[in-house]
Amino acid sequence: MLLERAAQPGRWGAVLDALRVLSGSRRLGIALGGLALLMRPSLTLLAQGVLLLLSDGSYCEAPLLQDPLMVRRIAALATGLEYAAAPILILPPALAPISTAGTAVLQGNAPPVHVCRAILSFTGVSLLVLIPTLVSVYWWRPDQDAAPHEGSAARSRPQRAGARLARCATLALDAADHALRFMLRSPAGLASRSVAASWLFAVCWFVSKRLSGL
Numbered sequence: 001m002l003l004e005r006a007a008q009p010g011r012w013g014a015v016l017d018a019l020r021v022l023s024g025s026r027r028l029g030i031a032l033g034g035l036a037l038l039m040r041p042s043l044t045l046l047a048q049g050v051l052l053l054l055s056d057g058s059y060c061e062a063p064l065l066q067d068p069l070m071v072r073r074i075a076a077l078a079t080g081l082e083y084a085a086a087p088i089l090i091l092p093p094a095l096a097p098i099s100t101a102g103t104a105v106l107q108g109n110a111p112p113v114h115v116c117r118a119i120l121s122f123t124g125v126s127l128l129v130l131i132p133t134l135v136s137v138y139w140w141r142p143d144q145d146a147a148p149h150e151g152s153a154a155r156s157r158p159q160r161a162g163a164r165l166a167r168c169a170t171l172a173l174d175a176a177d178h179a180l181r182f183m184l185r186s187p188a189g190l191a192s193r194s195v196a197a198s199w200l201f202a203v204c205w206f207v208s209k210r211l212s213g214l
Helices: 010-024 025-038 041-055 069-092 093-099 101-107 114-137 158-182 188-213
Strands: none
Touching: 010 025, 010 041, 010 069, 010 114, 025 041, 025 114, 041 114, 041 158, 069 101, 069 114, 069 188, 114 188
């Protein structure tokens, strides 16, 4: 088991331990699967989100993640994320009660298991959902060779209803793809994307903390 080993010292050991955590928690495999399938952006977002929800949350009890050296590394990473997300705290007063949850992280008083769960949740959102969706937005192209299927006029009523439902689903997916491309790729939304990216980063971290009990 990749997560049954002790943490390795040094920078190279930290890199290897991070890869062991990503592989042992199946996050790396799920992320690579999403990249390899290269589905349309809306389906990628939906599928990867479902896989994230189905992922096991008990990895923080594994020996590797309970090793004192790994606990210190995770705490340092959480502190860095807390400082990086800090600028959002001066913008919306409504988030002030939520921001107090980061005090324990910065002071090192947060329970290590909760900090570990927050880090795994954050990396799960980043690797499993955001990165595959972003790659799909830039690289996926609809099949131009596929001609629309012309149904027969003699189709039964259930077949016609199914065809209408399929067309509605396709239109909904096309609209979702268009919205994702505008937010993540369109030059017209460059300035708003920069602001949205900062907000998305901070919100993902805050939500990860709340879900972990911090």
